[in-house]
Amino acid sequence: xxxxxxxxxxxxxxxKYIKDVSIIGVGTGSTTNYFIEFLxxxxxxxxxxxxxxxxxxxxxxxxxxxxxxxxxxxxLEVYVDGADEISPHKHLIKxxxxxxxxxxIIAAASKKFVCIADGSKCVDVLGAFxxxxxxxxxxxxxxAREIVKLGGQPVWRENCVTDNxxxxxxxxxxxxxxxxxxxxxxxxxxxxVAVGLFAMRPADVVLVSKGEEVVTL
Numbered sequence: 001x002x003x004x005x006x007x008x009x010x011x012x013x014x015x016k017y018i019k020d021v022s023i024i025g026v027g028t029g030s031t032t033n034y035f036i037e038f039l040x041x042x043x044x045x046x047x048x049x050x051x052x053x054x055x056x057x058x059x060x061x062x063x064x065x066x067x068x069x070x071x072x073x074x075x076l077e078v079y080v081d082g083a084d085e086i087s088p089h090k091h092l093i094k095x096x097x098x099x100x101x102x103x104x105i106i107a108a109a110s111k112k113f114v115c116i117a118d119g120s121k122c123v124d125v126l127g128a129f130x131x132x133x134x135x136x137x138x139x140x141x142x143x144a145r146e147i148v149k150l151g152g153q154p155v156w157r158e159n160c161v162t163d164n165x166x167x168x169x170x171x172x173x174x175x176x177x178x179x180x181x182x183x184x185x186x187x188x189x190x191x192x193v194a195v196g197l198f199a200m201r202p203a204d205v206v207l208v209s210k211g212e213e214v215v216t217l
Contacts, residue, residue: 001211006118010209011035014080015042017114017205022047023073025106027081028056028099031116035080039065050076052106053099054163070109079110083203084196085129086115086122090203090217091179095132095196098162104194107201115203119210126179130155130170132196137167139191146189147171150182166193 001009011034018024018039026036026049036056039046040063048066050073051057057067070076081103085093092115094100107113131152135143144154152171160168176182179199186195206217 003118006209007031008034010116010207010214012038013207013214014114014116017078021077025050025076025079025110026056027103028053028097029082031082039063050106052102076110078112079106080114083115083117083121085126086206087126090206092198093126093129093131093196094198098160098168100132100196101134101194113203115206117208119208126176127174130172131174133169134162134166134193135169136191140167143189143191
C-alpha cells in the first residue's frame with residue numbers, strides 16, 4: 001500500500017470513536033485531511049467541530065461540518081489528529097504544519113485524544129523529526145539561544161507565520177529521552193508560546209496503519 005493509502009485506512013478507522021458524539025475536535029495535517037473527507041458522510045450526525053487551524057476550518061466547511069468556537073463549546077468528548085512522531089508511551093511530536101498551539105489547546109480540552117498515523121511515524125525515542133516551537137516574533141533569537149544551551153540546533157522556519165501570527169523554530173539534533181521534563185523546560189522559556197511535545201498531555205489512543213491492518217496502541 002502507498003503511504004496515502006495507509007493514511008486513508010487509519011483515518012477511516014478513527015470514525016468509530018466519533019459515534020454518537022455531536023461535537024468533535026479535529027486536528028491538522030495530511031492524515032487528518034483524509035479523516036475530514038470521511039466526515040462528509042457524517043455531517044447530518046455531527047453538530048459541529050472545533051478546529052486546530054484555519055486550513056482545517058476551511059476543509060470542514062467544504063464538507064458541510066460547521067466550525068464552532070471552543071470557548072462556546074467547553075469540554076470536548078473526542079479529538080482526532082495526526083502526529084509527526086509517536087513514542088511507545090504515546091508521547092508525540094507535532095507541529096510540522098505549524099498548528100501546534102491550537103492543537104495543544106484542543107487536546108487539553110478533550111476527554112479523549114485519538115492520534116492517527118501511518119507506521120512510519122512510530123519511533124523508539126523522539127527527536128529525529130525536528131521539534132517545532134512556536135515563539136513570539138521578538139523572542140525568536142533569545143529562545144534560539146536558550147535552546148542551544150539544551151543541546152539542540154534551532155532553525156528558524158522562514159516564511160512561516162502561524163495562525164496566531166507567530167514564528168516557528170525547528171530544533172534539530174535532540175534525543176528526547178525524557179519528553180515530559182523537556183516539555184516543561186521549554187514551556188518555561190520566556191517568549192515560547194507552545195512546544196510541539198505532547199507528553200504532559202499524550203494521546204489516549206494511537207491508531208497506526210501497518211500494511212493491511214490498523215493497530216491500536
